[in-house]
Amino acid sequence: xxxxxxxxxxxxxxxxxxxxxxxxxxxxxxxxxxxxxxxxxxxxxxxxxxxxxxxxxxxxxxxxxxxxxxxxxxxxxxxxxxxxxxxxxxxxxxxxxxxxxxxxxxxxxxxxxxxxxxxxxxxxxxxxxxxxxxxxxxxxxxxxxxxxxxxxxxxxxxxxxxxxxxxxxxxxxxxxxxxxxxxxxxxxxxxxxxxxxxxxxxxxxxxxxxxxxxxxxxxxxxxxxxxxxxxxxxxxxxxxxxxxxxxxxxxxxxxxxxxxxxxxxxxxxxxxxxxxxxxxxxxxxxxxxxxxxxxxxxxxxxxxxxxxxxxxxxxxxxxxxxxxxxxxxxxxxxxxxxxxxxxxxxxxxxxxxxxxxxxxxxxxxxxxxxxxxxxxxxxxxxxxxxxxxxxxxxxxxxxxxxxxxxxxxxxxxxxxxxxxxxxxxxxxxxxxxxxxxxxxxxxxxxxxxxxxxxxxxxxxxxxxxxxxxxxx
Numbered sequence: 001x002x003x004x005x006x007x008x009x010x011x012x013x014x015x016x017x018x019x020x021x022x023x024x025x026x027x028x029x030x031x032x033x034x035x036x037x038x039x040x041x042x043x044x045x046x047x048x049x050x051x052x053x054x055x056x057x058x059x060x061x062x063x064x065x066x067x068x069x070x071x072x073x074x075x076x077x078x079x080x081x082x083x084x085x086x087x088x089x090x091x092x093x094x095x096x097x098x099x100x101x102x103x104x105x106x107x108x109x110x111x112x113x114x115x116x117x118x119x120x121x122x123x124x125x126x127x128x129x130x131x132x133x134x135x136x137x138x139x140x141x142x143x144x145x146x147x148x149x150x151x152x153x154x155x156x157x158x159x160x161x162x163x164x165x166x167x168x169x170x171x172x173x174x175x176x177x178x179x180x181x182x183x184x185x186x187x188x189x190x191x192x193x194x195x196x197x198x199x200x201x202x203x204x205x206x207x208x209x210x211x212x213x214x215x216x217x218x219x220x221x222x223x224x225x226x227x228x229x230x231x232x233x234x235x236x237x238x239x240x241x242x243x244x245x246x247x248x249x250x251x252x253x254x255x256x257x258x259x260x261x262x263x264x265x266x267x268x269x270x271x272x273x274x275x276x277x278x279x280x281x282x283x284x285x286x287x288x289x290x291x292x293x294x295x296x297x298x299x300x301x302x303x304x305x306x307x308x309x310x311x312x313x314x315x316x317x318x319x320x321x322x323x324x325x326x327x328x329x330x331x332x333x334x335x336x337x338x339x340x341x342x343x344x345x346x347x348x349x350x351x352x353x354x355x356x357x358x359x360x361x362x363x364x365x366x367x368x369x370x371x372x373x374x375x376x377x378x379x380x381x382x383x384x385x386x387x388x389x390x391x392x393x394x395x396x397x398x399x400x401x402x403x404x405x406x407x408x409x410x411x412x413x414x415x416x417x418x419x420x421x422x423x424x425x426x427x428x429x430x431x432x433x434x435x436x437x438x439x440x441x442x443x444x445x446x447x448x449x450x451x452x453x454x455x456x457x458x459x460x461x462x463x464x465x466x467x468x469x470x471x472x
Contacts, residue, residue: 019148021062021082021128022155024089024162025098028133028143028170035177036133037240037257045265046103046129047243047257048408048416052137055101055408057129061146063260064102064126069110071124072371076413079367082128083411087155089163096410097134098142102126103258105266105406105420108375108399109388117230117425117432118400120261126409127260131169143170190464194232199396205445207394214390215441222319223381223390226436227452228397231465237426239265242462249347250458254418256406266401268423269458271346274405275373276416277366280359282332284369286321286341288378288438289313289352292454293345304343304350316438317341317352320378324356327372332358348457365413370405379403379419379436400425402434424459433459 033054037045040058048055062082066074079102092098104126112123132144145166149155199207207225214220239257246255246269253269272287291307294300307313325337335358344353360369380403381387391399402425407417424433435455437448460466 019151020085020087020153020155021100021146022087022149022158022162023092023100023144023146024159024166025092025142025144026163026166026170028141028173030177031133031141031143031170031173032177032180033133033135033141034240034244035180036173037243038180039173039176040131041240042262044127044129044261045239045257045259046127047255047267048103049243049247049255051251053097054133054135055103056133057101057103057127057131059130060127060260061130062128062148064104064124065122066124067122071106071110072367075104075124075126076365076367079126079409079413083413085151086411089159091163095142097136098144099410100128100144100146101132101415102128102409104260104408105258105401105417106370106374106404107401108379108404109392112398112400115398115400117397117427119427120264121266121401125260143173145169190233192231192465193234194230196230196232198229199227201445201449203396204449208439208443208445208448210394211390211439212441212443215439220386220390221382222316222377222438222440223387224377224379224403224436224438225391225448226395226399226403226434228402228432228434231431231433231463233429233431236263236428237265237431237463239267239426241464242424242459243267245462245464246458249461250422252344252346253422254416256418256420256423258401258406264427266406266420266423266425268420269462270406270418270421270423271344271351272378272419272421274376274407274417274419275366275369277360277363277369277414279412279414280363281357282328282360282369283355283357284324284328284373285356286317286324286354286376286378287344287351288320289317289341290451290454291350293348293350300345300350304345307343307350307352308341312440312442313352314341316440317354319382319440320376321354321356323377323382323384324373328356328358331361331369331372333361334359346458349454366407366409366415366417367413370417374405375403376419378438379421381439397432397434399434403436422455422458424463431463 046057250269259265435452
């Protein structure tokens, strides 16, 4: 089989001169996403999984990256160039499910500079996997092979070799899936050998007090303050074990993995959709305001009613919804925004949730809307620029890709992006976790600290960390 040729992102602006994307696909019955990802240990790996769909990837066929304030437009341009000369196997059915997809995302801020935690991540970074697995609503999984050929190569003489390579890979994965399922065992409790807190409670309290003072002074309406900590383990973190836990306990969330270099992984289960596009249709949500789950049905309902009637939580939520409406109104010909939120229940937390949908005025794919909406007041604050300036000064650790857009793009430039919360970034034996809380004028430091502790819990449980002194 012809070897994959790496194409520099700058060169992809001229696809006729520099290269051609070729894809072929075939059904892969009985191949599981867990086994597919496990088979890719030591390689680049990617995942986007919801209740109805799963897209996964292993290896790299092409990589795009961009820096600075034009990073969204640059990725839009590079993705369009990459997909412009896409050649698909004529024997493959014309299903959207089996299209090649770019997996990736963005840093929270335009001026992001990679630091010790995010050393291999660019401000915008997307990867087209060499192999992809796609499955929809319990249907037959499909295996997809992507290669980049020199521009003058005719794919037709190579297609038989590509199909043969794909068939061999599918057979290996089918056997491995059976063996992998037999080996599946619950993870034992993990005990970190070291825990580092860059933002202990006194610093948190000081930051909250500064935020509420700025809000009372009229400089801010809301700001979302995040804190982070680092765990170190004796052994390398097994990301697929964490993803399996999240699939079992947070099935209603968007589970993601972006591992652009082996053992450098960003992963999580976010409840928050930033935006999804399909043709002219778009969908987003307002998600802000939270409370814990109850220990009984009665307590759960009581807590939900408490959340719905809490002035502080409703204000925090309404600021998000109003900002989304303001951003989307000029970009859409119709926009549906419910008058009141409802409750979104997750495993350990409840949120105020307002689904929003509309028809775009000038559809151009998902990335223009990603740029327009990020960051929403749910993760940044309001007014946007004032909130970001405050966060630069107040937060002890740079956010990196935390609370930023994460998702995928297809050849039509449509896609789906979540907000990368309830997440962790790991490198070998080290893991960093992040959580944030929305601050308004009535916020109290101890309550916001407890809220972030609640938001850390999904990833701690996924990492099998059952107790962590100092978290609460």
